[in-house]
Structure formats: structure tokens, C-alpha cells
Amino acid sequence: MLSYEESLKILKKTNALLEGYFILSSGLRSKQYIQCAKLLSYPKEAEKICSSLCNKIDKYFKKIDIVLSPAVGGIVVGYEIGRQLNKETIFAERINNKLEIRRGFTIPINSNVLIVEDVITTGKSALECAEIVKKNKSNVVGYACIVDRSKKDVLIDEKIVSQIKFEITTFSEKEIPEELKNIKPIKPGSRNLP
Numbered sequence: 001m002l003s004y005e006e007s008l009k010i011l012k013k014t015n016a017l018l019e020g021y022f023i024l025s026s027g028l029r030s031k032q033y034i035q036c037a038k039l040l041s042y043p044k045e046a047e048k049i050c051s052s053l054c055n056k057i058d059k060y061f062k063k064i065d066i067v068l069s070p071a072v073g074g075i076v077v078g079y080e081i082g083r084q085l086n087k088e089t090i091f092a093e094r095i096n097n098k099l100e101i102r103r104g105f106t107i108p109i110n111s112n113v114l115i116v117e118d119v120i121t122t123g124k125s126a127l128e129c130a131e132i133v134k135k136n137k138s139n140v141v142g143y144a145c146i147v148d149r150s151k152k153d154v155l156i157d158e159k160i161v162s163q164i165k166f167e168i169t170t171f172s173e174k175e176i177p178e179e180l181k182n183i184k185p186i187k188p189g190s191r192n193l194p
Contacts, residue, residue, distance in 0.1 A: 002052040007164040010049055011147075014039045021180045023187040026122045028170040031180065033188055034147045036118035040076045049146055050080040053163040057085065057114065060161050061141045065111040066090060068133065070099055070125040073118040077146055081116050092129055099128040107136035117145040121170070123156035 002010075011017045016039040022030045040046045057064075064087055069078025071093040082089025090105040107113060113133045115126050120143065130140045140158075148162035151170075171177070 001055050002048065002163065004164055007049060007052070008166075010045050011039060011164070014042045014045050018188075021183040021185045023185045024121055024170065026124065026170075027173075028121070029173060029176055029180070029185065030168050030170045031177075032168045033186075034119050034149065034166065034168070035188060036073060036077065036146055039146070040080075040118070046076070046080060047084075049163050050077065050084055053144060053146060053161070054081060054084045056161050056163070057081070057144050060159065061114055061144075063112045064114045064141055066107060066113045067116050068092065068101075068107070068113050068129050069116045070094075070129050074116060074125070077118045078116040081114075081144065087114075092132055099125065099132065101132055107133060107138050109137045111136070111138040112141045113138055114141050115143050117143070119147045119149055120145045120154070120156070120160055120162070121149045123150060123154050123160075127155055 016035050018033045018035055022033040024030055067078050067082040067087050067089040069075055069091045071091050075091045078091060079089050090101060092099040092101050115129045117126050120126055126143050133140050142158060142161060143156055144161045146163050148160050148165045149168055150160060
């Protein structure tokens with residue numbers, strides 16, 4: 001398994017760790033942003049990270065039938081985790097601001113579903129996927145992600161298995177630090193894509 005330092009080195013090498021002023025999908029603000037799409041654009045580096053994450057997943061989750069990821073950010077990482085675990089992999093996509101499975105994807109009754117994300121901050125998208133699993137009368141075995149940015153504001157009660165736990169200070173729009181007030185924020189997340 002890769003260490004924290006080795007994982008961080010890969011994130012920096014692929015320019016997945018960004019500095020600036022960002023509006024996160026959750027609405028919180030940050031001086032740093034993890035853009036896993038950059039990591040995932042380097043297949044060999046992504047394979048290393050996901051292989052290490054798969055080793056951790058194997059330790060925590062014994063019975064997985066399906067890997068489910070939220071679009072857009074979770075699709076590639078979900079695919080790679082599913083490929084390495086040799087599990088069916090599907091994704092949910094946002095239709096009218098709500099995650100749904102479509103494209104002929106199904107979750108058979110009583111399936112054991114692992115929800116995989118690129119980054120978890122509050123866990124909102126992952127929990128939307130969990131609701132899909134429950135509506136399909138199946139079981140969420142757990143949550144996994146490349147980067148766990150969650151803190152006390154995480155909505156997920158269960159353990160999150162991640163490759164790297166990364167502390168990024170976040171703040172509300174009302175708490176923007178002085179040094180950021182004259183910088184135009186970037187909104188890099190995919191939650192509000194049309």
C-alpha cells in the first residue's frame with residue numbers, strides 16, 4: 001500500500017492538488033482543491049492510487065457485488081476500483097438536480113453495493129447514491145474514496161475507507177479570509193453541471 005507521503009507526491013505530480021480560491025460542491029470555500037480528474041488523466045498513476053485503495057477496501061469490505069459511483073467525478077475512479085476488484089461497476093447521474101441510475105443499469109434486490117467517490121467532503125453525493133441503493137432494496141456495504149476531506153461536517157455515519165485523508169481548511173461565504181476577498185473564486189466541482 002502507498003503511504004500518505006507517496007499518495008500526496010502522486011497528487012502533486014499530476015497537478016491534482018490546486019491552490020487558489022475555490023467554491024466547493026458543498027457551497028463551502030477553500031484555499032486548496034483536490035481535482036482528482038487531473039490524477040485520473042494519468043492512467044498509471046491512477047492505477048497505483050486505486051490499487052492501494054483496493055487493498056484497503058479488501059480489508060474492510062468482504063462481500064461486494066456492485067460498485068456505484070456518482071457522476072461526474074466518481075465515474076472513472078469507480079470504474080478503476082471495479083476493474084481491479086473484478087466487480088460490476090455502474091454510476092448515477094444528475095437529472096433535474098437528483099442522482100438517478102439510468103442507461104439500463106440496475107441494482108438487483110439484496111445486492112451488496114460499495115459506493116466509490118473521487119473526493120468526499122460532506123458526503124452528500126455518496127448519501128444520494130445510498131438512497132438509490134436502499135430504494136432498490138439492496139445494502140450499502142460502505143463508502144470508499146481516493147481523498148477523504150471530511151471533518152465534523154460529514155453526513156456519513158459509517159467509516160469511509162480512503163487512500164488519503166487530507167485536511168483542507170474550509171469556510172463559509174461569510175467567513176472568507178481577507179487575502180481571498182479580491183480574488184475571483186473558481187467553482188471546479190461537477191454537482192451543478194447541466
